[in-house]
Amino acid sequence: MNLMQITNNPTIILYLIITILISLTAIVSLTNMLLYPLSKPQKLFLFFWTFLITLTGFLISKLTFFIFAALFILLGTILLIAIFQKHRIVNLLCSIFNLYISIGTNYILIALLSYFKIDKSFFKEYPYIFCLYLVVQLIYSYFISYLLYKPMSRYYFESKMTGLKTSYGIKIFAFLFCEIGICCFIFLLQVIYNNYIGMQEMIKYNVYIFLILFLTINGISILFLGSLLKEQQLADQLAQTNAMKDYTERLEALYLDLRSFKHDYINILSSLHSYISEKNYEGLENYFNAQILPTGTKIASDDSIYGRLGHIKSPEVKSILYSKIFLAFKQKINVTTQVNEEIDNFPMNTIDLIRVLGILLDNAIDSSAATNEKNLIISIIKDSEGIYIQIKNSSCHIDNIENLYQIGVSSKGSKRGLGLYEARKILEQYSNTLLQTEYANFVFNQKLVLLFGK
Structure with missing residues (x-):
C-alpha cells in the first residue's frame, strides 16, 4: 500500500x-x-x-x-x-x-x-x-x-x-x-x-x-x-554406545588394579607372618616402617583424592576423572583434587564435555610426567553463575602456548596438537563456554568455564 x-x-x-x-x-x-x-x-x-x-x-x-x-x-x-x-x-x-x-x-x-x-x-x-x-x-x-x-x-x-x-x-x-x-x-x-x-x-x-x-x-x-x-x-545413540564402551574399558582397568592390590595385600600378610613366626620383631618393625606405613599413607591419600570426586553426580564425568587420575598414579604423578560442592549437571553436552576433559587431562598427564616435579592439580568449583574446571600441571618450557592449538604443532608430538585443536573446535559450538590457557614458571594452567543459562 x-x-x-x-x-x-x-x-x-x-x-x-x-x-x-x-x-x-x-x-x-x-x-x-x-x-x-x-x-x-x-x-x-x-x-x-x-x-x-x-x-x-x-x-x-x-x-x-x-x-x-x-x-x-x-x-x-x-x-x-x-x-x-x-x-x-x-x-x-x-x-x-x-x-x-x-x-x-x-x-x-x-x-x-x-x-x-x-x-x-x-x-x-x-x-x-x-x-x-x-x-x-x-x-x-x-x-x-x-x-x-x-x-x-x-x-x-x-x-x-x-x-x-x-x-x-x-x-x-x-x-x-x-x-x-x-x-x-x-x-x-x-x-x-x-x-x-x-x-x-x-x-x-x-x-x-x-x-x-x-x-x-x-x-x-x-x-x-x-x-x-x-x-x-x-x-x-552411536556416541552413547562409544561412551559406554569406553566406560566399560575403564572399569576393567580399575578391576585389574584391584586384583593387583589384592595380590600385593596377600604378599604383605605373608611377609608379616614370616617375621612373626621367626619372632624377628626388630625386622618386623623395620619392614613395617619402610614398606607398610608409606603404602598405607599413600592409600589414604589416594582414597581422599578419589573421595572428593563423590561430589560429582554425573557418572560419565566421574568415570573420566577416575580413569585419568588412576593413569596419573601409574606414572608416579602427585595428584591433588578439589570439588567444593555437589554438581548434578554440567551446562554442556556430556559427551562433548568428557571428550574435552579427556584431551586436557591427557595433555596434563603427559606434560607433568616429563618433569621432575610431576604435579597435577584438578579443581572443580561451582557457584551461582557456572562451573569452573581448572587443570594445572608442572610443565617443560613452552615458547608459545597458542601454537599448541594448531594442527600438527605441539611440544610433545602431533597427537597433542591435534587434541587441543579438537578441544577448541568442540567448545566453539557453545556460547556459554570459555577455555583460558596460561603458562608461567614451568606451570601449565587450563581453565574451562561453563556458564549457566546461556
Missing part, C-alpha cells in the same frame, strides 16, 4: 507519528526473533537509522525511494549484525526469517482490509485511522514473532546443550538460503508486475503467492527438521 498517497497532506505531528510507528514495526520485523538479542545502543542506532530513512521517503515522496528504503533498512540491519554480533550467521538467518514471517502476517492484514473494501483512499481521507492501523500492525507483528520465537529459542538452545553439530547448521543455512532466494524472486516479480496491474489485483496476487509460499516452505521445513532430528538421535 502506497504510504506516500495515504499521507498526502498530514500535519508534521502526523508525519512523525507515522514515521515512528513504521520504524518500530520495521525493527520488530527484523530483530524480534534474534536468538542473540541486540544491545540497547544497537537497537537505538537501528531505530534512528530506520526513522531517518522513512522520514526521507515521506519528504521526497517518490514511490521508488520507498522500495529502496526497505532495502536500505534491511541492509543496515544486516551490517549491524555482521559487524557487531558474535553469532552473525544465526542472527542473520533469524532476522531474515523474522522479516519473512512479518511480510506474511502483513499480507493477511491487507487481505482483511481488501475484504472489507478498505483501500488507500479511505486512509487518505482518515489519516488518523491509518495511524491506528499501524499500531495494530505493530502489535500484531510483535505478538506473532514472539509466539514463534519462544519455541524456536527453546529448541535452539536445547539443541546446543544436546550437541547439535555444525553440519546440521550448514544444512539449515542452505535450506534457509534457498527460501530467501525464492522470497527475493517473488519480490522482484511484484515490482515488475506492479507496472501492469492495479493495486487491488496486486494485493490479491501477493496474498495468494505468499500463502502458497508459506504453506509450501513450512511444510518442507517440518519434513526437513524431522529428518535432522532422526539423524541427531542416531548420532547420539
Whole structure:
C-alpha cells in the first residue's frame, strides 16, 4: 500500500507519528526473533537509522525511494549484525526469517482490509485511522514473532546443550538460503508486475503467492527438521554406545588394579607372618616402617583424592576423572583434587564435555610426567553463575602456548596438537563456554568455564 498517497497532506505531528510507528514495526520485523538479542545502543542506532530513512521517503515522496528504503533498512540491519554480533550467521538467518514471517502476517492484514473494501483512499481521507492501523500492525507483528520465537529459542538452545553439530547448521543455512532466494524472486516479480496491474489485483496476487509460499516452505521445513532430528538421535545413540564402551574399558582397568592390590595385600600378610613366626620383631618393625606405613599413607591419600570426586553426580564425568587420575598414579604423578560442592549437571553436552576433559587431562598427564616435579592439580568449583574446571600441571618450557592449538604443532608430538585443536573446535559450538590457557614458571594452567543459562 502506497504510504506516500495515504499521507498526502498530514500535519508534521502526523508525519512523525507515522514515521515512528513504521520504524518500530520495521525493527520488530527484523530483530524480534534474534536468538542473540541486540544491545540497547544497537537497537537505538537501528531505530534512528530506520526513522531517518522513512522520514526521507515521506519528504521526497517518490514511490521508488520507498522500495529502496526497505532495502536500505534491511541492509543496515544486516551490517549491524555482521559487524557487531558474535553469532552473525544465526542472527542473520533469524532476522531474515523474522522479516519473512512479518511480510506474511502483513499480507493477511491487507487481505482483511481488501475484504472489507478498505483501500488507500479511505486512509487518505482518515489519516488518523491509518495511524491506528499501524499500531495494530505493530502489535500484531510483535505478538506473532514472539509466539514463534519462544519455541524456536527453546529448541535452539536445547539443541546446543544436546550437541547439535555444525553440519546440521550448514544444512539449515542452505535450506534457509534457498527460501530467501525464492522470497527475493517473488519480490522482484511484484515490482515488475506492479507496472501492469492495479493495486487491488496486486494485493490479491501477493496474498495468494505468499500463502502458497508459506504453506509450501513450512511444510518442507517440518519434513526437513524431522529428518535432522532422526539423524541427531542416531548420532547420539552411536556416541552413547562409544561412551559406554569406553566406560566399560575403564572399569576393567580399575578391576585389574584391584586384583593387583589384592595380590600385593596377600604378599604383605605373608611377609608379616614370616617375621612373626621367626619372632624377628626388630625386622618386623623395620619392614613395617619402610614398606607398610608409606603404602598405607599413600592409600589414604589416594582414597581422599578419589573421595572428593563423590561430589560429582554425573557418572560419565566421574568415570573420566577416575580413569585419568588412576593413569596419573601409574606414572608416579602427585595428584591433588578439589570439588567444593555437589554438581548434578554440567551446562554442556556430556559427551562433548568428557571428550574435552579427556584431551586436557591427557595433555596434563603427559606434560607433568616429563618433569621432575610431576604435579597435577584438578579443581572443580561451582557457584551461582557456572562451573569452573581448572587443570594445572608442572610443565617443560613452552615458547608459545597458542601454537599448541594448531594442527600438527605441539611440544610433545602431533597427537597433542591435534587434541587441543579438537578441544577448541568442540567448545566453539557453545556460547556459554570459555577455555583460558596460561603458562608461567614451568606451570601449565587450563581453565574451562561453563556458564549457566546461556
